[in-house]
Amino acid sequence: MTHDSAGRRETLLVVGSGYRAGHERLLAQMAADADLILLNxxxxxxxxxxxxxxxxxxxxxxxxxxxxxxxxxxxxxPVAAVVTYEETMVVTTARLAQSLGLPGVPVAAAELARDKHRQRTLLNSTGISPTRSVLVHDLPAARRAAQEIGYPLMVKPRGLSGSAGVRRVDEESQFDAAFDAAVNADKRGLESEGVLVEEFLEGFEFDVDCLVHDGTATPVSWARKIWAYDPYPIEAGFITGHGTLGRAEMTEGFDLACRSVLAAGIDRTVAHVEVKMTPAGPRIIELNARPGGDIASRIVELARGVRLGSLLVSAALGRAPHTASSDDRSAGIRFLYPRSRRRFDGLAEAARLRSRPWVHEIRELHPRGETVAPPPEDLYGRVGYVMATGPHADEVEDRLLLAHHELRVLGS
Incomplete structure (x- = not known):
């Protein structure tokens, strides 16, 4: 719990609250450590x-x-700092903190975190994470960039999130459609002008969250990703806790993530970094000036006893983190999607699965009767999720695979 010099609980101005299933636990964790006032x-x-x-x-x-x-x-x-955990609010929050004269993520860092081209420029110019990347604004320029880089490659919008408009392109015949999809991706209120054509990095991708304050960055959370819908990089779930990552990821990868967020000038937040371990060493995929989303706060607490909301409060107030955690268990989440466009009639009963002691929660995310569709038609087409626990990440991954098979999405 955080207090000012007079022993009173400090107050944070929070901008945006997200959606209940994904963010209520994070907000509750924050409220345990500071008084919150909300701008929504x-x-x-x-x-x-x-x-x-x-x-x-x-x-x-x-x-x-x-x-x-x-x-x-x-x-x-009195307010001690301004903070957000919502992607769409990162720049707004930074500008507001500056206008109010309060601590927060620096505006330049927030704008860089929302601009993948500026991230690449910084990481390439400093040599921290060199990756071939070309910003283009029309199809002829995009085709030239693709010829220069070579296949396979990645096409992605400059400023969107959640894999919107992102695709791996394996051959020239697929390129024009991928470029058109990136140009016309649903921006959901975010600014994004231009498309990046980038080299494809082979390797194992994972997430690490770094608590950043006053020139220091500390890894506080990490996760193994579960992918689906190739060649679209849809993150269909993740696992954290014991056995999640290997030694190289937790040394070289974590070090690169922390150096990158500091080079970007990110401060007073928990920064979510996507890293890929390639044959040439770790490379940064993306920097974000907010904590990991997708119900991460619940999974991290379930697996390791670490509260991301409390860490975000510490970061916003410029205080060193307290990160004591359990290291003998793991937890994960798998999101559930329909196989095709259909009316959603719920998830399969799967009574035996639901009785398993390692099933922590099964939840439907859409009202029954709604029309739903899977990626890539609807990148946000999750209709439910299952959470599982276990002593090791590999066991949790197997349990989530079983649950994904059993929990069929019903409807016609």
């Missing part, structure tokens, strides 16, 4: 259990409008 783009409901006060702002009002609304909150009580 939608009226609050479930968030009221965790915040002291809230105001609604309209993102279309721009920075001045956000600042005016924020002042109605911060004028009521």
């Amino acid at each position: 783009p939608e009226p609050v409901s479930w968030q009221r259990d965790w915040v002291q006060a809230a105001e609604v702002f309209d993102p279309a009002d721009g920075d001045d409008g956000v600042l005016r609304t924020a002042k109605t909150l911060v004028d009521r009580r």
